[in-house]
Amino acid sequence: MTFSKQTSLLHSKHKTDPANGAVSVPIQHASTFDQPDIDDFGRYDYARGGNPTREALEDIIADLENGTHGFAFASGMAAISTTVMLLSKGDHLVITDDVYGGTFRLTTKVLHRQGIDHTFVDMTDPQAVRAAIKPNTKMIYMETPSNPTMKVTPIKEIVAIAEEHNCLTALDNTFLTPVLQRPLDLGVDIVVHSATKFIGGHSDVVAGLVVVKDEELAAEIGFLQNCFGAILGPQDSWLIMRGLKTLHTRMTVSSNAAAILADWLKTRPEVKKVYYPGLPEHPGHDINEAQAEGAGAVLSFELENKEAVRSVVQAVELPVFAVSLGAVESILSYPPTMSHAAMDDEERAERGITDGLLRLSVGLENTDDLIADLTQAFEKIRAGEGVE
Numbered sequence: 001m002t003f004s005k006q007t008s009l010l011h012s013k014h015k016t017d018p019a020n021g022a023v024s025v026p027i028q029h030a031s032t033f034d035q036p037d038i039d040d041f042g043r044y045d046y047a048r049g050g051n052p053t054r055e056a057l058e059d060i061i062a063d064l065e066n067g068t069h070g071f072a073f074a075s076g077m078a079a080i081s082t083t084v085m086l087l088s089k090g091d092h093l094v095i096t097d098d099v100y101g102g103t104f105r106l107t108t109k110v111l112h113r114q115g116i117d118h119t120f121v122d123m124t125d126p127q128a129v130r131a132a133i134k135p136n137t138k139m140i141y142m143e144t145p146s147n148p149t150m151k152v153t154p155i156k157e158i159v160a161i162a163e164e165h166n167c168l169t170a171l172d173n174t175f176l177t178p179v180l181q182r183p184l185d186l187g188v189d190i191v192v193h194s195a196t197k198f199i200g201g202h203s204d205v206v207a208g209l210v211v212v213k214d215e216e217l218a219a220e221i222g223f224l225q226n227c228f229g230a231i232l233g234p235q236d237s238w239l240i241m242r243g244l245k246t247l248h249t250r251m252t253v254s255s256n257a258a259a260i261l262a263d264w265l266k267t268r269p270e271v272k273k274v275y276y277p278g279l280p281e282h283p284g285h286d287i288n289e290a291q292a293e294g295a296g297a298v299l300s301f302e303l304e305n306k307e308a309v310r311s312v313v314q315a316v317e318l319p320v321f322a323v324s325l326g327a328v329e330s331i332l333s334y335p336p337t338m339s340h341a342a343m344d345d346e347e348r349a350e351r352g353i354t355d356g357l358l359r360l361s362v363g364l365e366n367t368d369d370l371i372a373d374l375t376q377a378f379e380k381i382r383a384g385e386g387v388e
């Protein structure tokens with residue numbers, strides 16, 4: 001029988017250990033494995049190339065994304081860096097202009113230096129993507145919904161353009177996770193994740209994942225994973241597997257709360273604008289609804305100015321004010337000095353990242369409590385409290 005993702009998360013093929021029935025994947029610390037003979041190697045030889053705990057996680061994420069091969073890395077950036085190593089000197093990358101700050105830095109500061117050229121495009125506009133393609137374009141890199149203004153890329157349309165031009169597609173699926181969006185089913189070649197966020201879910205591990213379904217591509221990524229060596233350790237692999245067990249439940253509860261909060265934020269006089277793809281007036285609403293099973297648990301909203309932001313950040317009691325998202329506790333962050341600090345003022349302005357913008361990743365708190373907390377914090381803006 002095949003079961004829903006919700007059920008499969010709990011009943012994967014790694015549900016019990018065949019050795020003794022343990023209902024948790026054992027953490028295998030060995031860095032090397034005893035071999036039967038000089039020309040007869042066992043299933044594992046050296047743990048950079050393969051480790052049973054990491055492999056269990058790699059199997060689980062591959063199944064969840066409807067891929068065939070998963071790869072676990074020491075961070076989301078290690079996963080992304082390894083993926084772009086598929087490119088060679090002289091290649092060109094078309095990449096979404098509101099890509100995650102670390103990916104922006106990698107593209108502009110590192111790839112560029114290695115002779116890999118790039119063009120940033122508004123990935124919501126297929127014509128702009130088509131226009132950016134060059135004869136040497138080898139990869140189109142998407143992130144949807146994007147950070148922090150939650151722009152939605154029409155995945156199938158971009159995949160069709162990539163196919164016409166024979167280039168690979170990669171998609172950062174961190175915000176929606178395979179519970180809500182499965183890009184491989186829409187024709188994307190490579191899915192990348194910061195598993196530090198929703199997949200881990202508890203703000204206690206840094207990790208990255210890659211999933212593909214094509215055998216040849218899997219062999220190339222596996223080769224690069226072993227070459228580059230930025231693998232996820234067994235302890236952290238286990239933590240990610242534990243996080244995955246509740247991923248469906250967490251995404252459901254947090255996304256429902258985010259939708260309620262987005263509606264509520266729209267009613268507040270202190271809020272100039274709300275960015276959430278679940279809102280019918282969001283420009284990407286229909287596309288997101290067609291290609292994903294939900295709008296996720298992250299939203300952004302714009303206050304009057306930086307002073308208003310400072311006042312709210314000082315006054316809120318529930319959300320932690322931190323760099324990150326996708327955890328059991330709500331996380332409030334300030335993109336201009338946090339996720340998008342790698343961009344200069346002009347680059348931020350072009351992307352709508354104003355000084356009044358706050359991003360909220362909704363956790364598992366009671367929604368009424370979050371609303372009450374934000375209400376008292378917003379009231380302090382008007383009172384001018386909290387502003388030094």
Ligand SMILES: *Cc1c(COP(=O)(O)O)cnc(C)c1O
Nearest residue numbers: 075076077100172174194196207
């Ligand atoms: C955090 C994040 C990354 C980077 O992942 P790390 O685990 O921090 O290295 C990449 N993409 C998105 C969308 C992220 O939010």
